[in-house]
Amino acid sequence: MKIMVINGSPKGSDSNTMRLTRAFLDGIGESEVREITVATSKIAGCKGCFCCWNKTPGKCVISDDMQYVIDSEVWADVIIWSFPLYYFSVPGGLKNLIDRQLPMNLPFMTDRTDGKGSGSHPSRFDMSQKRHIVISTCGFYSAEKNYDSVKLLFDHMCGENYDIIMCGQGELFRVPELKSRTDEYLDIVRRAGEEFANGKIKEETREELSQLLYPKEVFEKMADASWGISEDGEGKTDETLSFTRQMAALYNKAAYDGKERVVEIVYTDKGKTYQIVLGKEKSEVFEGNDLIPTTRIETPWEVWLSIARDEIRGDEALMKGLYKVTGDFDLMIRWDEFFGSLSGNKEKNKASVQTQEKKKPSMAVLLIPWIVFWIAVSVNGQTGTVITLFVCCTMPLLAFRRKMTIYDAVTFCVVGILSAAAQLSGYTEVFVILGYLGFGLMWLLSCLTREPLCAAYVKYNYNGEDALKNPIFMKANYILAAAWGILYVIISIVTFFLYKNHLQIVSTVINNAAPILMGVFTAWFERWYPASVAAGKVK
Ligand SMILES: Cc1cc2nc3c(=O)[nH]c(=O)nc-3n(C[C@H](O)[C@H](O)[C@H](O)COP(=O)(O)O)c2cc1C
Structure with a gap:
């Protein structure tokens, strides 16, 4: 496919719109591309x-880059018109280029039969098979109702023979801190390119392209703050203030849970402190520290910027001690919910919620066979082993709604084998002790893998697979898995000695009390450890 791209942005290669156009070309794939940048070309206005039409038919009296444009239009199969919306129309340079297409027409008057106007001039070239695509960004929150003139212009120029992608909030494409959201949009544009190459852009894709990048009020608050000027339009505001305001604009009020939060952010190297109040209806930024903060973040300015730009993960920076958090750490865990990429694409949000709701594993599926084994076999060796075997066989069926982990599978096999061996040999006490040892070793060995046992279950509460990239989450889980492993290895040794000395009752007390205490420790540690790392108290 031969493609001609006309970049009509006065910003040339730095154009927001060209980011969409490049994604579209990416989607089209293998093709021969000629690109003309109006801003850097010599294209004078039509005289x-x-x-x-008369003295030098088909040839303009002005000798500049326009001849190349016309030759390329004739050469191309597809012409991409890429430009920003300027005063509800095309930028001046591009309008010059459009006017200078006059040599492409013959002067004669013909009727227009498609209802687009009262008259027409026949084309000097056969342009009937050319496909045109208009790609444009504009500065308002939505493209809706701003493109009337553009559409009319292209209706006249191309008739039915063009497609259009228009996107509001165009300036966001150059904001590194919002890349995750704008990249989502560029992915849709890429898909549109692919579909265009295969015939035409699908309706669903068109629908997705018309979704807002951010909701109107979020975008407008962010856009207003981005200029970094005071409300009277005269003075400059500090860059830290305008950045903090933009961050606050991203506040997703749906995350409000009845508790008003005050996030205090201290840019340590800039000597600036701001407080963001996260309320039911909105967020508000205040300078200074007059309010009592619920969460306090102390960070060098560059570190905070790097995190916002996804150059470094927030949790990783925290682990490395690059910034500190004190107070309510829950906000940090739920950061994406409060300030994350507020996708305007509702369908996608729905889809991601559905993905989150997909099957999750349950620790109960793992624990039940072990607990049944220890209790039932201790109470009655013969019947206990049969009950345990029954549980091991039926558990996978009963838990069909749950995602099965490798540790569930290992449990069913190991507990099943231990029960069968206890049943056949009659040495139930030996196998109960081996059970404790096996359970402990399973936890310990999981520490040698990339996903310690508890992480395989708990990660679903912390963004699923993404949690495995979170060093704080991983370290906490390795520590907990090791602690549980060591506890059960110790329990197996203690039980061995207690059984040897016929102190079964003492063993029952210890074997039940120890995991309860360990459970309490786990619940406390899960909260304490991340908060202590965040406060810089623990490495
Ligand atoms: C002179 C001028 C006029 C503009 N007129 C409009 C307009 O009428 N409507 C609109 O939504 N955005 C308008 N904008 C904003 C641009 O369309 C927007 O910033 C666009 O994303 C720039 O794209 P580019 O980087 O590809 O040039 C205007 C910008 C300038 C500089």
């Missing part, structure tokens, strides 16, 4: 002399 209106009509020489290209």
Whole structure:
């Protein structure tokens, strides 16, 4: 496919719109591309002399880059018109280029039969098979109702033969801190390119392209703050203030849970402190520290910027001690919910919620066979082993709604084998002790893998697979898995000695009390450890 791209942005290669156009070309794939950048080309305004119609037919009296444009339009199969919306129309340079297409027409009057106007001039070239695509960004929150003139212009120029992608909030494409959201949009544009190459852009894709990048009020608050000027339009505001305001604008009020939060952010190297109040209806930024903060973040300015730009993960920076958090750490865990990429794409949000709701494993599926084994076999060796075997066989069926982990599978096999061996040999006490040892070793060995046992279950409460990239989450889980492993290895040794000395009752007390205490420790540690790392108290 031969493609001609006309980049009509006065910003040339730095154009927001060209980011969409490049994604679209990416989607089209293998093709021959000629690109003309109006801003860096010599294309003068039309003189209106009509020489290209009478004195030098098909040739303009002005000798500049326009001849190359016309040759390329004739050469191409697809013409991409890429430009920003300027005063509800095309930028001036591009309008010059459009006017200078006059030599492409013959002067004769013909009727227009498609209802687009009262008259027409026949084309000097056969342009009937050319496909045009208009790609444009604009600065308002939505493209809706701003493109009337553009659409009319292209209706006249191309008739039915063009497609259009228009996107509001265009300036966001150059904001590194919002890349995760704008990249989502560029992915849809890429898909549109792919579909265009295969015939035409699908309706669903068109629908997705028309979704807002951010909701109107979020975008407008962010856009207003981005100029970094005071409300009277005269003075400059500090860059830290305008950045903090933009961050606050991203507040997702749906995350409000009845508790008003005050996030205090201290840019340690800039000597600036701001407080963001996260309320039921909105967020508000205040300078200074007059309110009592619920969460306090102390960070060098550059570190905070790097995190916002996804150059470094927030949790990783925290682990490395690059910034500190004190107070309510829950906000940090739920950060994405409060300030994350507020996708305007509702369908996608729905889809991601559905993905989150997909099957999750349950620790109960793992624990029940072990607990049944220890209790039932201790109470009655013969019947206990049969009950345990029954549980091991039926558990996978009963838990069909749950995702099965490798540790569930190991449990069913190991507990099943231990029960069968206890049943056949009659040495139930030996196998109960081996059970404790096996359970402990399973936890310990999981520490040698990339996903310690508890992480395989708990990660679903912390963004699923993404949690495995979170060093704080991982370290906490390795520590907990090791602690549980060591506890059960110790329990197996203690039980061995207690059984040897016929102190079964003592063993029952210890074997039940120890995991309860360990459970309490786990619940406390899960909260304490991340908060202590965040406060810089623990490495
Ligand atoms: C002179 C001028 C006029 C503009 N007129 C409009 C407009 O009428 N409507 C609109 O939504 N955005 C308008 N904008 C904003 C641009 O369309 C927007 O910033 C666009 O994303 C720039 O794209 P580019 O980087 O590809 O040039 C205007 C910008 C400038 C500089």
